[in-house]
Amino acid sequence: MKCKLTLLMIFMLFTKLCYGGDYYALVYGGIYSDSSFLSTDFGFKNEYLQAIAIGKEFWNYTDNFDNKLLGLEIEGQVVNHIRDEDSFKEFVVASNVRLHELPWERIKVTVASGIGLSLATTVPDRERKDHSNANQLLCYLMYEATFSLPKYERWSLVPRMHHRSGVFGLFDGVHGGSNYPSLGIKYTF
DSSP, X not given: OHHHHHHHHHHHHHHHHOOSSOEEEEEEEEEEEOSOTTOSOXXXXXXXXXXXXXXXXXXXXXXXXXXXXXXXXXXXXXEEEEXXXXXXXXXXXXXXXXXOOOSOSSSEEEEEEEXXXXXXXXXXXXXXXXXXXXXXXXXXXXXEEEEEOGGGTTEEEEEEEEEEEOTTTTTTTOOOEEEEEEEEEEEEO
16 A cells, blocks of 8 residues: 555645656566675676666757757655565665667667665665665666667667665775666556
8 A cells, every 4th residue: 555655645646746648657666686786797696676766857869850859857666675674665765867860760669867865664684785785775876778669669678677776885884886777668658
């Protein structure tokens, strides 16, 4: 019930603050990796996440032919982390920059990067074990790509990196964080 109420409040806040552009809903799941943020050498661990994100593009830049080239989004997430002895919730608010209209004809591709705040309901044991310091509030970073067929462009397959970070000690002296390579489905409406 709390999760549904939180999602409703986030959606109402977006509706009030933003104008123009598209809304989207994203559902994704991921697995914990002990690699660094941009590494491709994933060391997977037995910890998972399930996330629901709702966002809205509130600004975009179009060319002379009304092709959307660049967009700014605001996004809220409710995340459930699943691990035998350490399950917890995470709440995220982020601002994303999206590059539209990449030059492929048979498939529509966008790429995005985002930054925001991540608040965990408890200090995650995994972060405490992997790093000398941990905190409930950390920086949230993400990067993703979306892939959709032109005929079904409202539906997208989304590989995403979900990252909590202390930003080299900026957040309460935390150096490190956690990474979750993820895969999801996004619907734009």
